[in-house]
Amino acid sequence: MTGVDRVEFAYLRRLVAEPEMLFGLVRSAFGYILLDRQGCEHFLNAFPDASFGPADRLSGIKRGMHDARARAESHLRRHCLDRCLPLRLGRMLRKHVPSGTCYLNTGHSNLTDRVLSAVKSVQDARVAVFVHDTIPLDYPQYQRPGNDDQFRMFLQRAGRSADLLICNSDQTEADVLRHLAPLSPQTAVAHLGVDMPDAGSPPEGPWTGQPFFVCLGTIEPRKNHELLLDIWPEIEDAHLLICGSRGWNNDAVFARLDQKPSRVHELNGLTDGQIVGLMQQSVAALFPSLAEGYGLPPAEAAALGVPVICNDLPIYREILGNIPVYASADDLYLWTAKIKVLKQEQTLAKIRLRKGAAVPTWEAHFKTVLRLV
Template sequence: MLDLTRSLRRAGRVATGVDRVERAYLRCLIGQVEPVFGLVRTAYGYLLLDRDGMQRFHGALSGASGWGARDLLSRLPRGRSPEVQIAEASLRRWAIARARPGRLGAMLRDHLPAGTLYFNVGHSNLTDRVLSTVRDLPDARIAIFVHDVIPLEFPQFQRQGTVAPFRDKLRRAFAHADMLIYNSRDTHERAERAMAAEARIPPGVVAHLGVDPVTPDATRLPPELPPARPYFIAIGTIEPRKNIGFLLDVWQDLGADAPPLLICGARGWNNRAVFDRLDALPVNGSVRELGVMSDGAVAAVLQGASALVFPSLAEGFGLPPVEAARLQIPVLCNDLPVLREVLGDNAVYAPVTDRYLWATKVKSMAAKPPFAPQMPRFQPTTWQDHFKIVLRLR
């Protein structure tokens, strides 16, 4: 059984890294021969999907098929987007069972076989109620994905009021899980170190993330993109941890000879000074903020870049540089242990304490032709590789 609450709550929005992981689990599990179910928390209680309902949900999330119409129940709670309202109404129609919160256990006992393995990847439904209820099912097991412990290590980068709830979720994960799934050895070590004094340490398995191939779609780009001369690209939410202000400093140091820098990603939180600098950029300057773009549009820009620049201060895995390296696009990134773990020799590492070094590397990489023949071929982990490890837990 896969928890799909996050996928419901994120319906209609550009997928984040965690969203992609949950969708990869959905895609994989509906292809297994064993009975498979999806659990979703709604405004009114819980929905249970069977394989058919999960396939419909996957089709709607991927755009391969459509959603239905909103129903009366979906319109009542305030503050939710029309996309989430439509998705919730559709899931109600596709569900094989519904339950009020107090009846969750009865619903699961009526439909799930003994020995059910519950996966929670998105953490949106990681509550004592759900975990205790699943634990009480016959021979049930619980596997929870830990993406990072960045809120505990870098609380200054987080939205106000999010650090304590994150710690509580991590405590519950460590308390209830039979197995924790980590996206990197670095995350595994950091998570166990963070929880060593607070919780039991359940067994853990490391499975690097797969990379979903994306078809470039240049038709979604403005006519002036991509630039005709060598350019660089930064991908990710513009929030303090991603360190976009550092890139603005580097490009300022490069002066009039700076190559174009394209910044792709939504504006995040706690970053007013950087937003003000972006708002003040000259219209025809070397730095351009592109905002939120479709996956196909981002791929179209990425495939022609001289390099991806990634000065992030902390990562659990680091999908953008892995996606770039898979396309043989050079990567210039901060020297983080997790990036060395997943990229190996397929990146240029430069500490963000050395702005001059970054400026020097940018100049050097701009002078090289794209797809330089000396670049080694990077073979990232596939989702098939990932699930060969994870599905051994069954």
């Protein structure tokens, strides 16, 4: 899952465990699906293994729908409280949802005028929107064409209509208020929690039994894999494992990876458990990102006790303090030197007892959020 996916999953998991009434609103290919608590539990239990069952006949009407989506939407329809065409969304919500309900949007998607109008038609309803970052506006060069305009509309809509904007950091809150000025919406900061899955058996390869470093994240321009490819010929007797799927607009890096550079390995499709297993065996985790909204992977590595080298970004300083080794992405010499030092220390120590660093928890996050919504 992506970072945003992990946040949405954490919210679903926590809210299902809360005693209050719970509903889930899903936009499907054929309108909207409304889940009650039981329906949300069914989805939560089915999601990790994608055990959604077969696609129904309705999904077969929509040409080109991915099989996984067809099965997921069919599963949701089988366990729904109600469903409707888009024009009847307000009527469906008023029929089932009690007054005083708070609508939580946690994923930067589906916050449309239609949804907001329908939610607001429920008596005394409130709206809380989670804003993960403002990267599309601050770094449009790293976005798909048009993403900045789409995000700008989302943020303006949230700023005008939401009763609360939840931000994952002080940095994000400052960025949100800067972009929304002169609007001054109510905001709250709640750092994201870090909870690690159990370690699985890591994949084996030429790196097995040898010193190796891990870089975790989608292979896209702002993750700056190019820096690591530039310096790796100088890192002798160590492997680089790039764990993540290929993104977009990064043809130069893809071409270099296709050439199979020495001691550089591209791994995708790994499970969370496999990644944890690799992290635990690695010398260090490397994050030369040029921009980040939060940076869950470095926090996860720190929680495992894995040394972290990362670009000197304000968000990393806020979340991780002095835990990582910081090196400016402009300084290739410093990155090379820091990696060599860690490799040498690992080689000399042979076996190092690692103790995880104290990082933010989901319990603290929800203690802040749930008292406000």
